[in-house]
Amino acid sequence: MxxxxxxxxxxxxxxxxxxxxxxxxxxxxxxxxxxxxxxxxxxxxxxxxxxxxxxxxxxxxxxxxxxxxxxxxxxxxxxxxxxxxxxxxxxxxxxxxxxxxxxxxxxxxxxxxxxxHSVFLEPDPPPFPFISLLVSGGHTGIYYVSSHTGMELMGQTRDDAAGEAFDKVSKMLGLGYPGGSIIGKLAEKGDPTKINFPRAYIDKSGFDFSFSGLKTSVSRFIQTNYNRYKEIIPDIAAGFQESVVDVLSYKLLYAASLKKCEHISIVGGVAANGRLREKAEKDACASGFKLHVPSVALxxxxxxxxxxxxxxxxxxxxxxxxxxxxxxxxx
The missing domain is CATH 3.30.420.40 (ATPase, nucleotide binding domain)
Structure with a gap:
């Protein structure tokens, strides 16, 4: 057809x-x-x-x-x-x-x-059932996918989606829109361990997300270090990105463990983020999961x-x- x-x-x-x-x-x-x-x-x-x-x-x-x-x-x-x-x-x-x-x-x-479904347009799609982390500009959620038409929402963001957080932090730093790609490139030049922003797990046994507190933390850091923050923007970008990535990867793998799914996927606009792909792949391999991520174009x-x-x-x-x-x- x-x-x-x-x-x-x-x-x-x-x-x-x-x-x-x-x-x-x-x-x-x-x-x-x-x-x-x-x-x-x-x-x-x-x-x-x-x-x-x-x-x-x-x-x-x-x-x-x-x-x-x-x-x-x-x-x-x-x-x-x-x-x-x-x-x-x-x-x-x-x-x-x-x-x-x-x-x-x-x-x-x-x-x-x-x-x-974007992973089904790739040569090696995951078999059912699998866990999918959807991260985009407007949505962040974890789904248990049992068939092409069967998808159970396990948890979602309570406030800003991950992509929104990237856009808003980028705006705080005066970097422009869309923030995801801008912060991703800057973070490559920064040290993710230099500024330790909070990890908003909410509840480590649950699957909901919250990024508004992290966004506020970045804002306060900028205000507190107003005279010098422009000199360390790459470190701010790297620290912020690492906080988001840590939480996303942890929740995805925890959901897979709970549902006993060997295959996991990350989809949506933020799935194009290089650090998220790298971190999730490393964590998945260490835990025995197979990660599926669509090409950047998808x-x-x-x-x-x-x-x-x-x-x-x-x-x-x-x-x-x-x-x-x-x-x-x-x-």
């Missing part, structure tokens, strides 16, 4: 053509990072307007890059939520209209399930992962009607 995937949940307009839920024929992503950078974060109104400008050319490019004709598309999968309502509506409305015009089935996809928001979920949904009868609507968050 050839599926066209569409993703517009935040500030990337993406389209992808995927065969049988696992083979990527094309993947096109149009980023708005440069547009939102002056504001230190995503401006919802700007994002939705840019999606409207980009959606048609991005879809056309995805189809042409796949080397197929429009009539060969057999189904459409589109992000239904969670995300920014204005942004979601652009892709969702387009997908419904496109499917109606082509007289083909379509389905709405949970964006978080999309990230978890860590961020993309439509291939949406098409992958859509494939499994549609073959299991998850075809939707035109009266479906988007949702901003999972209740």
């Amino acid at each position: 050839i599926i066209l995937g569409i993703e517009t949940s935040c500030d990337e307009t993406a389209a992808s053509v995927v065969s049988d839920g696992s083979k990527i024929l094309s993947s096109v992503v149009s980023s708005q990072a440069e547009i939102h950078s002056p504001y230190g974060g995503v401006v919802p109104e700007l994002a939705s307007r840019k999606h409207m400008e980009a959606i048609v050319p991005v879809v056309r490019k995805a189809i042409s890059s796949a080397g197929i004709e429009t009539k060969q598309i057999e189904a459409i999968a589109v992000t239904q939520g969670p995300g920014l309502i204005g942004s979601l509506l652009v892709g969702f409305s387009f997908a419904k209209a496109y499917a109606f015009a082509l007289n083909i089935p379509w389905t709405g996809v949970n964006h978080l399930q999309g990230h978890i 860590c961020g928001d993309n439509a291939a992962m949406i098409a992958s979920v859509g494939y499994h949904s549609i073959i299991n009868g998850g075809i939707q009607d035109l009266d479906q609507d988007v949702f901003s968050r999972v209740i």
Whole structure:
């Protein structure tokens, strides 16, 4: 089955053509990072307007890059939520209209399930069941994945997601947006042991996260060392990053131990972080787990992962009607 995937949940307009839920024929992503950078974060109104400008050319490019004709598309999968309502509506409305015009089935996809499915687009996907750590700009959670459609949330952030914490700390340091890649590169030049920021485990026997206290700790350190903090920004970045990575890796491996899963995965935008990959791989090997992390191109928001979920949904009868609507968050 050839599926066209569409993703517009935040500030990337993406389209992808995927065969049988696992083979990527094309993947096109149009980023708005440069547009939102002056504001230190995503401006919802700007994002939705840019999606409207980009959606048609991005879809056309995805189809042409796949080397197929429009009539060969057999189904459409589109992000239904969670995300920014204005942004979601652009892709969702387009997908419904496109499917109606082509007289083909379509389905709405949970964006978080999309990230978890990104590992199935790689050559060596994990077998079921496995534990997945989803870390992105808006979400941080641990899932027990029993099948393509069965995912149990074990714990999530109580406040800022890991990606949000990276963005906010980057803004505190005057480094810009998006913060994840900026802090990651700076941390390579710093000493992660020089500044010992707190590890917010909350409860080491639980799976919830909290990064607001760490963010506050960085803010207080900057205030206390205002006259010299600019000289040690790489050390601040490295210390902050190490605190986040330690907590993420610990909770992931603890969840795998509790559920007796040999395979684990890290997905989402923050999964592109080099230090997180390095730390989790080292910890996984030491504990006898097999770590699966998608390629960097599949860590961020993309439509291939949406098409992958859509494939499994549609073959299991998850075809939707035109009266479906988007949702901003999972209740």
